[in-house]
């Protein structure tokens with residue numbers, strides 16, 4: 001389950017931020033997750049609960065904002081919305097698409113003390 005390693009990556013980010021910014025507790029983490037990032041949100045929430053035990057983020061809440069996917073259509077020469085990979089262009093129904101947005105996962109903000 002790759003959500004477990006994603007959750008571990010988040011905890012590493014939190015720990016290095018804690019050193020830089022001198023905080024000791026994380027109360028809330030706000031994550032941005034792209035619709036095309038291939039992340040199962042339920043699995044990520046579960047993994048996050050598990051990996052934050054005994055860490056500075058134990059018991060902290062996880063807020064997830066999803067970011068819509070988008071792709072560039074070479075036939076239409078415009079950027080179009082894309083709900084998931086493998087779907088055709090919503091304008092021309094073609095498949096000359098390159099995914100350009102909604103693939104990332106990042107920590108957007110933290111509430112700390």
Ligand SMILES: [Zn+2]
Pocket residue numbers: 073074075076077089090091092093094
């Ligand atoms: Zn198109």
